[in-house]
Amino acid sequence: MRLRYPDTIRIVRVPCTGKVDVLHILRAFEKGADGVYVVGCMEGDCRFENGNLRARKRVAQARELLDKVGIGGERVKMFNLSSGEGPRFAEYAVEMTEKIRALGPNPIKKAKEKRAA
Amino acid sequence: MIVADKKPIEEIIDMIKDYEKILIVGCNECVTVCEAGGKKEVGVLASALRMYFMNQGKKMDIDEVTLERQCDHEYLEEIRDRIDQYDAVLSLACGAGIQFMAEKYFHTPVYPGVNTCFMGVTEERGVWSERCQGCGQCILGQTAGICPISRCAKRLLNGPCGGSTNGKCEISKDLDCAWQLIVDRLKELDRLDDYEQIAPIKDWSTERAGGPRHVVREDVRQ
Numbered sequence: 001m002r003l004r005y006p007d008t009i010r011i012v013r014v015p016c017t018g019k020v021d022v023l024h025i026l027r028a029f030e031k032g033a034d035g036v037y038v039v040g041c042m043e044g045d046c047r048f049e050n051g052n053l054r055a056r057k058r059v060a061q062a063r064e065l066l067d068k069v070g071i072g073g074e075r076v077k078m079f080n081l082s083s084g085e086g087p088r089f090a091e092y093a094v095e096m097t098e099k100i101r102a103l104g105p106n107p108i109k110k111a112k113e114k115r116a117a
Numbered sequence: 118m119i120v121a122d123k124k125p126i127e128e129i130i131d132m133i134k135d136y137e138k139i140l141i142v143g144c145n146e147c148v149t150v151c152e153a154g155g156k157k158e159v160g161v162l163a164s165a166l167r168m169y170f171m172n173q174g175k176k177m178d179i180d181e182v183t184l185e186r187q188c189d190h191e192y193l194e195e196i197r198d199r200i201d202q203y204d205a206v207l208s209l210a211c212g213a214g215i216q217f218m219a220e221k222y223f224h225t226p227v228y229p230g231v232n233t234c235f236m237g238v239t240e241e242r243g244v245w246s247e248r249c250q251g252c253g254q255c256i257l258g259q260t261a262g263i264c265p266i267s268r269c270a271k272r273l274l275n276g277p278c279g280g281s282t283n284g285k286c287e288i289s290k291d292l293d294c295a296w297q298l299i300v301d302r303l304k305e306l307d308r309l310d311d312y313e314q315i316a317p318i319k320d321w322s323t324e325r326a327g328g329p330r331h332v333v334r335e336d337v338r339q
Contacts, residue, residue: 023157026164068126069169111171
């Protein structure tokens, strides 16, 4: 297919989105990520029954916490697609990148730079 | 187990905002099982707090440790050599653990990271409910293994009351009438004769009414 998607994205592979924890998402932001999105299988199609449904809840928890600590919950999002949807994967990558660009950098990065200065 | 619930992060921030170095201490027992104060919750809270204070431009060092228990000397002793490095401790143990920490480390301020709720069970993941109030004089043998002290809103010993309708309590349509459960189970066990026995007035002095309680066992005491 050789589809292009923004090279600002780092892919972290997990065996199932059910493996993704709130802590993984938070640590990414703590380390300076501007946004995190979780891409799981279609709901109802999880090979492990409810891995993607668990991920959805954890993404929601992370959003809530990030809102409360001033980073902004809108920087986290969950997408669902099937493994045959390469073009959609690329579309989501573009959509997320544009959204994060509009939001600007993670405020933690600025705060860290300020402290270092 | 002792069931606790997470405190809102805003409340925690308000408690610790004036310090510069804190230790968040989790507990590997009950609060881990009810997902309020175990290693994972310590990690999530620490990460969120670090981001909050960093974003505010405030200096705040946050370290994490999770002890096997906070209600026993031997595990609390594990942090003795480092406790003085911190301005304060945020404990995610139950109220018993938090207090034992405060007793042991008298000069270190200790704050609660959870709201301790009750002694109960995991009905399903994410749903916990009360089963015991520690009244100090167990009557489960007479009540078919269902406790009217913790599960009846009126703590009736000879129930049900007139507020029991279709097996539900009058305070909530979602709450089973404990006495309905007791009668149903006695019937199932073919022990309805037990229901005819009038329970005598309970000695509440073994409950909280008698003041703070102790159990002293000379046979195991050192």
